[in-house]
Amino acid sequence: MCGVIGVVANSAANQFLYDGLMVLQHRGQDAAGIVTAEESRFHLHKGPGLARDVFRTRDMRSLLGDMGVAHVRYPTAGSASSSAESQPFYVNSPYGIVLGHNGNLTNTHELKESLFRTDLRHVNTNSDSEVLLNVLAHELQVRASGRQLSLDTIFGAVAGVHARCKGAYAVTAFIAGYGLLAFRDPYGIRPLVIGINDQVLPHEYIVASESVAIDALGFRLLRDVAPGEAVFIDYQRQLHSRMCSDKSVLNPCIFEYVYLARPDSVIDGVSVYSARLAMGVSLAEKIKREFAHLKIDVVIPIPDTSRPSALQLANHLNVPYREGFIKNRYIGRTFIMPGQALRKKSVRQKLNAIGEEFKGKNVLLVDDSIVRGTTSREIVQMARDAGAEKVYFASASPPVRFSNVYGIDMPTRNELIANGRTDAEIAREIGCDAMIYQDLDAMVNVVRAGNPEIPDFDTSCFDGRYITGDVTLEYLNYVEAVRNGETPSLAALSTQQLDLNLATNNG
Numbered sequence: 001m002c003g004v005i006g007v008v009a010n011s012a013a014n015q016f017l018y019d020g021l022m023v024l025q026h027r028g029q030d031a032a033g034i035v036t037a038e039e040s041r042f043h044l045h046k047g048p049g050l051a052r053d054v055f056r057t058r059d060m061r062s063l064l065g066d067m068g069v070a071h072v073r074y075p076t077a078g079s080a081s082s083s084a085e086s087q088p089f090y091v092n093s094p095y096g097i098v099l100g101h102n103g104n105l106t107n108t109h110e111l112k113e114s115l116f117r118t119d120l121r122h123v124n125t126n127s128d129s130e131v132l133l134n135v136l137a138h139e140l141q142v143r144a145s146g147r148q149l150s151l152d153t154i155f156g157a158v159a160g161v162h163a164r165c166k167g168a169y170a171v172t173a174f175i176a177g178y179g180l181l182a183f184r185d186p187y188g189i190r191p192l193v194i195g196i197n198d199q200v201l202p203h204e205y206i207v208a209s210e211s212v213a214i215d216a217l218g219f220r221l222l223r224d225v226a227p228g229e230a231v232f233i234d235y236q237r238q239l240h241s242r243m244c245s246d247k248s249v250l251n252p253c254i255f256e257y258v259y260l261a262r263p264d265s266v267i268d269g270v271s272v273y274s275a276r277l278a279m280g281v282s283l284a285e286k287i288k289r290e291f292a293h294l295k296i297d298v299v300i301p302i303p304d305t306s307r308p309s310a311l312q313l314a315n316h317l318n319v320p321y322r323e324g325f326i327k328n329r330y331i332g333r334t335f336i337m338p339g340q341a342l343r344k345k346s347v348r349q350k351l352n353a354i355g356e357e358f359k360g361k362n363v364l365l366v367d368d369s370i371v372r373g374t375t376s377r378e379i380v381q382m383a384r385d386a387g388a389e390k391v392y393f394a395s396a397s398p399p400v401r402f403s404n405v406y407g408i409d410m411p412t413r414n415e416l417i418a419n420g421r422t423d424a425e426i427a428r429e430i431g432c433d434a435m436i437y438q439d440l441d442a443m444v445n446v447v448r449a450g451n452p453e454i455p456d457f458d459t460s461c462f463d464g465r466y467i468t469g470d471v472t473l474e475y476l477n478y479v480e481a482v483r484n485g486e487t488p489s490l491a492a493l494s495t496q497q498l499d500l501n502l503a504t505n506n507g
């Protein structure tokens with residue numbers, strides 16, 4: 001899940017955008033990019049790595065202008081290492097547009113073909129975000145009438161994006177000479193919030209993936225961008241908004257509340273921190289009901305994300321809470337690192353056990369989630385090596401049994417530790433003495449308690465129910481084949497794609 005941010009300020013935007021990326025770094029560690037706009041000139045710098053490594057002083061000095069967009073990347077399409085897929089992307093026509101995207105399109109192939117064959121646009125990377133930008137550019141182009149760019153044209157183009165693109169997208173884009181455009185897919189799967197600084201005139205605005213970016217820059221949280229809505233902030237600092245989809249419904253990704261977002265963020269009216277505390281209570285209630293036979297001496301979190309849930313669980317069970325694992329503050333988030341070898345090595349580098357909290361004790365380890373089992377396998381062994389008598393493992397979220405196709409890198413079911421396994425088999429796989437999972441309905445209820453107006457969540461990685469209603473088994477198999485390095489059968493793709501390949505094969 002990447003992080004996006006856009007700013008329309010009354011002074012240099014480069015520092016706003018950099019500071020915003022620093023508090024969104026947890027959403028993507030593989031690449032970072034900033035584009036600033038100075039009248040109708042863009043200044044772009046992007047590259048692989050953390051924001052603090054990508055931008056040197058001379059790069060920051062080159063980023064001129066009071067407006068712009070920025071992005072931190074965690075790849076779902078394309079390859080992690082290639083800086084060719086770092087964002088924001090740029091197209092020169094119409095007008096000149098840059099774009100940063102959080103999410104994943106589920107019809108990238110078909111779109112790429114129609115862009116190439118019908119819209120005569122060539123996309124040079126494997127990034128779905130570059131495809132998304134070119135769809136937006138084309139939809140603007142066919143509606144535009146010369147240099148006059150009306151709001152109807154802008155919002156009409158976003159409606160065209162909704163009509164063509166499938167999947168999840170939270171976007172900040174900038175149209176050279178006109179202003180900042182931000183929009184969210186009709187299901188609101190990925191978060192997007194608006195902040196304002198109304199202490200100055202004209203007002204300054206931020207649009208970002210999480211409210212923590214608005215807090216950090218000293219702005220005030222105005223509201224979330226609604227599903228299907230687009231907002232446009234022009235050079236006169238006027239904010240315009242319009243609903244650009246006639247079938248929008250708020251179904252945010254529940255994994256944002258489990259793991260992805262920072263606890264100090266508020267997403268669609270739900271405090272991530274409060275949601276995680278409530279997950280801890282709900283899990284404690286399940287332990288009281290179904291695992292009362294376990295003698296638990298101490299509750300230990302797996303830093304960082306699981307700590308609020310673990311603390312509240314311990315309080316609720318009236319069992320001591322201890323920080324038995326110390327996290328190396330210089331190692332990032334392992335789950336979003338590229339490649340299993342790096343993730344496995346990094347878990348060992350990241351966490352270390354304090355023996356006295358384990359020796360001779362029955363410990364209950366609490367994590368927010370178990371996805372590939374990379375963390376839990378290592379952690380259970382560390383606890384045993386530190387002298388634990390019994391090692392019980394609790395997850396504040398249910399078993400992750402299905403691929404995610406909306407912006408979290410969980411493309412193949414066979415890499416998921418819970419795929420095809422019972423809880424007892426998972427316990428054996430990670431080497432613990434008991435495995436306790438959160439129940440899905442309980443988790444949905446405690447998250448929705450933060451905002452009862454939310455009609456439903458995307459819970460697809462837990463239950464295989466893809467909220468957009470258009471994810472097919474063929475697509476899931478296609479994604480797995482591509483991830484496994486195969487060149488999958490084209491039968492699952494559109495006939496147009498087949499024609500193209502026939503032409504290619506015939507030379």
Ligand SMILES: O=P(O)(O)OC[C@H]1O[C@H](OP(=O)(O)OP(=O)(O)O)[C@H](O)[C@@H]1O
Nearest residue numbers: 304305333334335370371372373374375
């Ligand atoms: O079963 P796995 O595939 O290992 O994935 C789950 C683990 O990965 C994440 O931690 P991460 O180290 O990414 O970040 P954190 O420091 O925010 O907990 C998550 O919090 C779990 O601990």
Ligand SMILES: NC(=O)CC[C@H](N)C(=O)O
Nearest residue numbers: 001002075076077102103
């Ligand atoms: N995690 C994300 O949001 C990724 C954005 C986009 N799909 C990319 O691969 O760059």
Ligand SMILES: [Mg+2]
Nearest residue numbers: 302303304305
């Ligand atoms: Mg973790």
